[in-house]
Amino acid sequence: MTQADETDITLTAKDDASEQYLTFIMAEEEYGVDILSVQEIRGWEPTTVIPNSPGHVKGVINLRGTIVPIIDLRQRFGIASLEYGPTTVVIVIKVCVAGEHKVIGIVVDAVSDVFSVHHKDLREAPDFGEETDLTFIKGLANLADKMVILLDIDTLLSSEVLPEAAQLSNIINTIDAESTQAVSA
Amino acid sequence: MKKILAVDDSASMRQMVGFTLKTAGFDVTEACNGDEALTQAKSQEYDLVISDVNMPVMDGITLIRNLRNLPNYKFTPLLMLTTESGSDKKQEGRSAGATGWIVKPFNPDQLLATVNKVLR
Amino acid sequence: MEIDLSQFSQVFFEESLEGLESMESELLKLDIASPDPEAINTIFRAAHSIKGGSGTFGFTQIANYTHLLETLLDEIRDGRREMTSHHQDILLLSVDLLRNMLDAVMHEKSFDDPMLGELEQKFAAELTQPIPQEQTPSEPEAPELTTWQITFKAGADILRYGNDPLLMFNELRQCGELGVELTSQEIPDFTQYDPEACYLAWSLTLTTDQPLARLKEAFEWVEDECDIDYQAQTQESAAPAIEAEEITPTPSQSDSQERTVSQAKPSVVSNKTQDAGSIRVSIEKIDLLINMVGELVITQAMLGQIGQQEEMTPESFITMKQGLEQLASHTRDLQESVMQIRMLPISFAFNRFPRLVRDIGQQLGKQVELILKGEETELDKTVMEKIVDPMVHLVRNSLDHGLETPEVRRQKGKPETGSLTLNAFHQGGNIIIEIIDDGAGLNTQKILDKARAKGLVGSDEELSEEAIHQLIFKPGFSTAETVSDLSGRGVGMDVVLRNIHELNGTIELKSTQDKGSRFTIRLPLTLAILDGQLVRIGRHTYVVPLVAIHESLEVPADHINRLGEEHEVIRLRDEYLPVLKVYEAFHHEADARQIKDGLVMVVDANNDKVGLLVDELLSQQQVVIKSLEDNYNKVAGISGATILGDGTVALIIDIAGLVSLAGINSTQEHAA
Numbered sequence: 001m002t003q004a005d006e007t008d009i010t011l012t013a014k015d016d017a018s019e020q021y022l023t024f025i026m027a028e029e030e031y032g033v034d035i036l037s038v039q040e041i042r043g044w045e046p047t048t049v050i051p052n053s054p055g056h057v058k059g060v061i062n063l064r065g066t067i068v069p070i071i072d073l074r075q076r077f078g079i080a081s082l083e084y085g086p087t088t089v090v091i092v093i094k095v096c097v098a099g100e101h102k103v104i105g106i107v108v109d110a111v112s113d114v115f116s117v118h119h120k121d122l123r124e125a126p127d128f129g130e131e132t133d134l135t136f137i138k139g140l141a142n143l144a145d146k147m148v149i150l151l152d153i154d155t156l157l158s159s160e161v162l163p164e165a166a167q168l169s170n171i172i173n174t175i176d177a178e179s180t181q182a183v184s185a
Numbered sequence: 186m187k188k189i190l191a192v193d194d195s196a197s198m199r200q201m202v203g204f205t206l207k208t209a210g211f212d213v214t215e216a217c218n219g220d221e222a223l224t225q226a227k228s229q230e231y232d233l234v235i236s237d238v239n240m241p242v243m244d245g246i247t248l249i250r251n252l253r254n255l256p257n258y259k260f261t262p263l264l265m266l267t268t269e270s271g272s273d274k275k276q277e278g279r280s281a282g283a284t285g286w287i288v289k290p291f292n293p294d295q296l297l298a299t300v301n302k303v304l305r
Numbered sequence: 306m307e308i309d310l311s312q313f314s315q316v317f318f319e320e321s322l323e324g325l326e327s328m329e330s331e332l333l334k335l336d337i338a339s340p341d342p343e344a345i346n347t348i349f350r351a352a353h354s355i356k357g358g359s360g361t362f363g364f365t366q367i368a369n370y371t372h373l374l375e376t377l378l379d380e381i382r383d384g385r386r387e388m389t390s391h392h393q394d395i396l397l398l399s400v401d402l403l404r405n406m407l408d409a410v411m412h413e414k415s416f417d418d419p420m421l422g423e424l425e426q427k428f429a430a431e432l433t434q435p436i437p438q439e440q441t442p443s444e445p446e447a448p449e450l451t452t453w454q455i456t457f458k459a460g461a462d463i464l465r466y467g468n469d470p471l472l473m474f475n476e477l478r479q480c481g482e483l484g485v486e487l488t489s490q491e492i493p494d495f496t497q498y499d500p501e502a503c504y505l506a507w508s509l510t511l512t513t514d515q516p517l518a519r520l521k522e523a524f525e526w527v528e529d530e531c532d533i534d535y536q537a538q539t540q541e542s543a544a545p546a547i548e549a550e551e552i553t554p555t556p557s558q559s560d561s562q563e564r565t566v567s568q569a570k571p572s573v574v575s576n577k578t579q580d581a582g583s584i585r586v587s588i589e590k591i592d593l594l595i596n597m598v599g600e601l602v603i604t605q606a607m608l609g610q611i612g613q614q615e616e617m618t619p620e621s622f623i624t625m626k627q628g629l630e631q632l633a634s635h636t637r638d639l640q641e642s643v644m645q646i647r648m649l650p651i652s653f654a655f656n657r658f659p660r661l662v663r664d665i666g667q668q669l670g671k672q673v674e675l676i677l678k679g680e681e682t683e684l685d686k687t688v689m690e691k692i693v694d695p696m697v698h699l700v701r702n703s704l705d706h707g708l709e710t711p712e713v714r715r716q717k718g719k720p721e722t723g724s725l726t727l728n729a730f731h732q733g734g735n736i737i738i739e740i741i742d743d744g745a746g747l748n749t750q751k752i753l754d755k756a757r758a759k760g761l762v763g764s765d766e767e768l769s770e771e772a773i774h775q776l777i778f779k780p781g782f783s784t785a786e787t788v789s790d791l792s793g794r795g796v797g798m799d800v801v802l803r804n805i806h807e808l809n810g811t812i813e814l815k816s817t818q819d820k821g822s823r824f825t826i827r828l829p830l831t832l833a834i835l836d837g838q839l840v841r842i843g844r845h846t847y848v849v850p851l852v853a854i855h856e857s858l859e860v861p862a863d864h865i866n867r868l869g870e871e872h873e874v875i876r877l878r879d880e881y882l883p884v885l886k887v888y889e890a891f892h893h894e895a896d897a898r899q900i901k902d903g904l905v906m907v908v909d910a911n912n913d914k915v916g917l918l919v920d921e922l923l924s925q926q927q928v929v930i931k932s933l934e935d936n937y938n939k940v941a942g943i944s945g946a947t948i949l950g951d952g953t954v955a956l957i958i959d960i961a962g963l964v965s966l967a968g969i970n971s972t973q974e975h976a977a
Contacts, residue, residue: 197362253465290357
């Protein structure tokens, strides 16, 4: 647990601070986003395609008179995308990009739960070297024997040039292995 | 709460006068020319009228003359907002029935002091 | 009480700029020989208001300067001075100067234009009375206790002016210790007695450290009607104290004090200004809106009642249908009225031209009569703001290159005074603005020579007159033989054209040599709504601005030619037009991959015609423009989005953007 103690110091200002996260499932992994940034959860609906946009940008929808882009998070992370069906979920998120609020929808497999995460339960994502951009991962949290990847949604969605995170699935596997080790140790 | 009618064709002056007096706890109605003010003054009774002199449609002097002739405004303080160059305006206003004047430029404190002077 | 005056500054700036505008237009209209007193009054009032406001809000420099204007105008207004054209000139220059001064204050910059000093001198030369210097605060007087004996005999009428002696005494009481004694009651006989008159006199004793001027303030408003006498019972120590005070400060000290005071002024001026645009809306328009919302509420209540019913009867079904129809019509009306709020008469834009034409005409030694027509024609505030610069450019251009000097005009047998007309009117959902002059017109040969010299046109290529006129809109084209001070400073007609295209508008030019030119600008009334043609490309629906579409047609295979590997052109009457396959540019699947299989829409792209290949034309409809950039990015070839009747989103095509995306060389080839 020495590693965990060290990260405590770097990550927390106060020990009792906690934040609520909405978690969702994607390719059997659980991710969390700050619940304060979640505007609503909707079912999938057909979008209007934006010409010449990256593949993970599925298009735009009409959200009560506002034009909102929809991003497929699987494709954004380089995971093979699924057929969209009636159970496909879009989480509408309000992000802050360069001081401006933008509303963006993300397509995920399913919404899971709401958790309170104490700062002391947070761990930094392991360093995978310079070629792997992990700035949009806020940290990892161990919750009830499972690991949740907490996303820094502002950074993730604001990246003007969205970097291909193809290696992410590999990274996740590695983290998985590590956390299993940590739990068993 | 004392009721004041503030008349000025300049929106910024009107807002400044209105805001200052409202902040000080007066009930303020704003009008942007003499004609509007006269209609307003007839519809309800004010404890004080503060009016600019140079205004389109009906100027402040005419407004004061008209107000003084209304039974309800026989003894009501009527103040005019003048600039120092209009000293003969003061006389004109006086003969029309103005109680006194506030010389532009003035700051909120000066305005309040003058208003308190006639409403205390 | 602490009141932050800066909160009123924005309103002050706006109304001052409006005041300057009306001042300018009245000055320009003014007949110097017999000026209209009402016009002089309006000009005076503008100066007067700016002076009053700037003084109050701490913009001393502006207040001092407008004082000069006010004084001059007051003398003219009272008939003490005759209006001359020199007055008109310096007043017009003052309008410009004050605009700059306001701008400086708005942006919290200091203002040190030498023009200020020059104009001040000009006013000083005009005015008999000296220019007031910035008031230096008087030295604070040393506190000194004096006992004053004041006798006050009230004028008979003071009550009738709303003055109350009691209030004045209260005022004095603020200054020190006051003793009041009623000395006389000259009450007349009952028959003579006026119950509204004041017959009293008092003797007041006041011990105070305040100066006499402060005491006089209490009686300031009544001093002419009342007998007031002030007697000081000075204490012995008072006299030396005053002398000592006068001697102590050295001149340098008082100097430095004065300087710090005047330096402190700009900090009063500094206040936050946001350039948040605002708009004045007439009460009439607001009332109309409120009425409509009222109607909507009634319709909603009616529909709500039907919704409450357990079962739908045939009668209630009919009522519901009626209700829905009403709802549709009210919503449409409401939308129109909301759009109306942003509409302003084009006179706001036209107003600057009398001045511009006068100044430039003088500068060039040309006589010009400016005719403004359709000033009441309304258009969206944003559109107006963006069309002013292109209009200014076109007007300058007409004055500079179009209209001739009086001699030349005489030689040509034309009246010496040229005419320049600005005309605005509504046509369909558009506003048309025309700029017409009766000048030299375009010299087609000169344009063609120049275009050939610049390589814009091949040396053996023949162009129609109309096509030659279009050349002036090409980038890098300027016809002026000498680059004059006015136009031809690098900003060409291509910029005008681009600005107009950005507004989804078009510009046309008709010109006849020696007869004149006519520029016709066609703009949508608002940037919020667009008349669109819906088109289908595969499973995608796009909106094309209707204003840009010339015609749509099926092209038979024998009218299609291939230019090299990539480009295809079609022959349309005597022209060859490049065709842009929209599905390729957007990387979509489409039914019609070949020109012969689909529909070609001939559209305007930077005043060149281009064909767009689409699968099918759908309906035409008015669409509300929504921004894609609010939540996403700018997309090449797309100007915005809209929501269709079924709630889905359709993207609006930006033709110029699409053409550059596709990399089509849109230079027209003409059939010889």
